[in-house]
Amino acid sequence: MASKSNSSVTVSLNNTNKSVDLPVLSGTLGPDVIDIRSLYSSTDMFTFDPGYGATGSCMSGLTFIDGDEGVLLHRGYPIEQLAEKSTFLEVAYLLLNGELPNTEQNDEFTHAITNHTMVHEQISTFFRGFRRDAHPMAILCGVTGALSAFYHDNIDHYDETSRMISCRRLIAKMPTLAAMAYKYSIGQPFNYPQNKLGYAENFLHMCFSVPTEIYEIDPVVADAMDKILILHADHEQNASTSTVRLAGSSGANPFACIAAGIASLWGPAHGGANEAVLNMLNEIGTKDNIKTFVDKAKDKNDPFRLFGFGHRVYKNYDPRAQVMRKSCHEVLNKMGVSDPLLEVAMEMEEIALKDPYFIEKKLYPNVDFYSGIILKAMGFPTSMFTVLFAVARTVGWISQWKEMVEDTSQRIGRPRQLYTGPATRDYIDITKR
Ligand code: CMC
Numbered sequence: 001m002a003s004k005s006n007s008s009v010t011v012s013l014n015n016t017n018k019s020v021d022l023p024v025l026s027g028t029l030g031p032d033v034i035d036i037r038s039l040y041s042s043t044d045m046f047t048f049d050p051g052y053g054a055t056g057s058c059m060s061g062l063t064f065i066d067g068d069e070g071v072l073l074h075r076g077y078p079i080e081q082l083a084e085k086s087t088f089l090e091v092a093y094l095l096l097n098g099e100l101p102n103t104e105q106n107d108e109f110t111h112a113i114t115n116h117t118m119v120h121e122q123i124s125t126f127f128r129g130f131r132r133d134a135h136p137m138a139i140l141c142g143v144t145g146a147l148s149a150f151y152h153d154n155i156d157h158y159d160e161t162s163r164m165i166s167c168r169r170l171i172a173k174m175p176t177l178a179a180m181a182y183k184y185s186i187g188q189p190f191n192y193p194q195n196k197l198g199y200a201e202n203f204l205h206m207c208f209s210v211p212t213e214i215y216e217i218d219p220v221v222a223d224a225m226d227k228i229l230i231l232h233a234d235h236e237q238n239a240s241t242s243t244v245r246l247a248g249s250s251g252a253n254p255f256a257c258i259a260a261g262i263a264s265l266w267g268p269a270h271g272g273a274n275e276a277v278l279n280m281l282n283e284i285g286t287k288d289n290i291k292t293f294v295d296k297a298k299d300k301n302d303p304f305r306l307f308g309f310g311h312r313v314y315k316n317y318d319p320r321a322q323v324m325r326k327s328c329h330e331v332l333n334k335m336g337v338s339d340p341l342l343e344v345a346m347e348m349e350e351i352a353l354k355d356p357y358f359i360e361k362k363l364y365p366n367v368d369f370y371s372g373i374i375l376k377a378m379g380f381p382t383s384m385f386t387v388l389f390a391v392a393r394t395v396g397w398i399s400q401w402k403e404m405v406e407d408t409s410q411r412i413g414r415p416r417q418l419y420t421g422p423a424t425r426d427y428i429d430i431t432k433r
Contacts, residue, residue, distance in 0.1 A: 009034050013043060029064050029073075046416045053312070056237075058245065059407070062095055062399055063236045070316035070364075074234060075099070083323045088229040088392070089113060089199050092171055095234055095399040116172035117193035117202060119180075120150045127184050136181035136387045137266045143177050145259035155253040157405050166254040167398045174394045175199065178387045179206030185383070200225040203391070208379060220334040221378050227327055228374065231320045231367060232389050234396025236313070240264040240271065244397040245404050249413040254401055261397045262390050268307065271368075271393070274385040276307040278372035281341045281348075290348050298357045308369030309352060310361070320367035328370040337377045345373060 005026045012019040020042045023035045033056045040046055049055045064073040072079040075094050082091055086100075093101045093109045101109055126146055130139050148155060151169055154162040180190050183206075191206045201222045209215035235241070243264035247257040265271035284293050297306040311318055332339060349365055352358045375385050404410055 005032055007032075011039070011043070013045070016043075018043060027059070030066065046418075048418055052237075052242075057242060057413070058237065058404065060237070060400065060403060061098070062396070062403060063234045065236050065313050067311070067313035067315050070314060070319050070322075072235075072319045079231065079319050080323060083227050083230050086230065087199075088226045088233070088395075091230050091233050092395040092399075095395055096167060096171075096402065112168055113172045113199065114195050114202075116169055117176050117195075119173050119176050123150060123177075124180070124190055127180060127190075130184065132185065132187060134185065136178070136185050136383055137262065137272075137390070139181040139184065140178060140387055140390060141259055141262045141266070143181070144174070144262055145256055147173070147255035148253045151255065152253075155255070157248075157251065157254065163254075163402060163405065167402055170254065170258055170394055170398050174391045175203040176206060178384075178391045179203060181387060182207050182380075182384055198222065198226075200229060204378075207384075218335070220331060224327055224331045224374055225378070227323070228371060228388065229392040231323060231371075232392035234393070234399065238270065238312075239267075240393065241397060241400050244401055246413040248401045248404055249410065254398065257401055258394060258397055261393070265390055265393065266386060271386045271389040273307050273366070273368040274372045274375070274389060275382045277368050278341070278376060278382045278385065280307050281344050281372075284344055284348070286340075287344055287347045290344065290351055294348070294351055294355060298355075306348070306352060306363075308365055309358070310363040311366045314364060314366065315362035317364045318366040321365045321369055324367060324370040324374070325365070328374050331374050332377055335377055339373060339377060341376070342373050345370065 003026050005024045007024045008021045009024060010019055010021050020039065022039065024032045025035050026032050036047055047055070062075065064076075065071065074082060074091065075098060077086075077094070077100075082094075086094075089110055090100060090106060092113075093106065097105075123143065123146070126143060127139070130142070147169075151166070154165040154169075156162045157166075176193055183190050188210060191209050193202050193206060197205055197217070201217045204217055204222060204225060205215060237245075240261040244257045244261040247260040248254070252260075268276045280293070284290060293304075294306065296302050296304045297309075328342065331337075332342060349369070352363070352365075357363075372382065372385055375388060376382070380388065
């Protein structure tokens with residue numbers, strides 16, 4: 001809960017000689033914020049902050065990031081500890097409910113998620129309306145939105161039980177939908193989920209098992225998948241999470257809100273970067289070409305950017321990238337895979353981290369830089385990378401949506417603008433234009 005600090009900020013408006021005192025609020029960690037809610041009513045002026053670089057849009061107790069120090073906490077727990085010691089479902093419980101589960105709670109939650117992984121049979125017919133060559137993110141976006149047509153029995157977000165059922169349904173069914181999107185795009189039959197398998201194992205089974213052979217799940221791959229899911233579970237008020245909150249602030253149903261989040265995640269500046277990183281590494285091909293690409297990224301007249309580098313909040317190494325980098329080496333070693341792209345990635349990281357352009361702008365590798373290499377080693381095509389991100393982030397989206405709906409001070413999200421169009425003018429008849 002935020003508290004009102006003893007200080008306030010006085011804003012003086014030179015043009016009107018007016019001044020207004022704005023309270024300062026303190027959270028548990030991180031910088032204080034100036035509460036500008038009374039600014040418009042007392043000054044007739046808005047603030048202007050495109051891209052929201054200096055704007056806090058809500059109070060949230062889920063995730064804390066210190067971008068300068070490279071710190072990421074979920075409900076207070078460092079991401080490094082969660083990635084090493086926890087499981088994805090435990091982290092999901094933590095984000096959704098505020099505390100780590102005890103054994104009984106963990107068993108109940110795991111059982112509930114595991115037993116809701118099947119989707120309505122009619123959904124498979126719905127899939128068949130898509131072209132076979134459709135991008136799996138396009139399919140996932142459409143099918144997730146359609147869930148509200150299949151599970152409309154519990155979409156009253158004012159009802160606590162209804163809310164929890166929708167949250168659990170989304171966490172349980174998203175891997176099934178993601179795997180179906182993949183199977184559909186490669187022309188293989190859908191696999192039903194299996195309740196004896198864990199969350200990550202089940203996802204691998206649904207993606208890679210075929211009816212003609214017995215599929216053995218490699219525990220190294222399942223562990224790595226679980227870790228990837230943990231690292232992507234939530235990340236404060238990023239573009240897709242803010243999209244989910246904005247869509248939900250109007251009272252829209254949770255399935256539609258998550259579909260909006262998936263659409264926002266897809267862009268290459270956000271979740272689409274993992275796919276873009278691998279395409280970029282492929283294009284670079286060998287270490288000799290790295291310099292050309294680094295120079296291109298530094299060229300002001302060239303829109304190209306090094307994918308997997310830079311972050312709005314982190315001005316230090318993304319802590320998720322540190323874990324991912326280590327995991328990438330471990331997984332490739334254990335699987336006995338040697339990927340020349342990993343060599344290119346490591347060399348590129350070294351070159352960029354020594355380059356004055358990247359040092360000055362504090363551009364460090366982000367979570368997407370190494371994840372694609374692991375996913376490729378597991379056998380996923382690049383088009384599935386962002387889909388995997390969406391499976392994991394569903395936990396964060398739905399937890400943030402729930403937190404917002406349960407916040408009694410919540411209002412519909414409605415930013416204003418600085419109007420730059422024509423001033424009032426009279427309509428001109430078409431014959432006189
Ligand atoms: N390569 C080259 N230059 C860069 C890069 C990059 N990857 N990222 C930022 N810059 C430059 C940018 O040109 C700008 O320079 P100047 O000040 O001279 O105009 C400066 O650094 C600040 O960049 P910005 O665009 O103002 O920063 P932002 O906070 O608006 O954008 C970002 C953050 C992540 C969109 C951006 O760094 C980027 O496009 N990175 C590549 C895409 C990427 O890896 N995205 C994944 C983000 S992490 C996963 C997730 O959360 O989705």
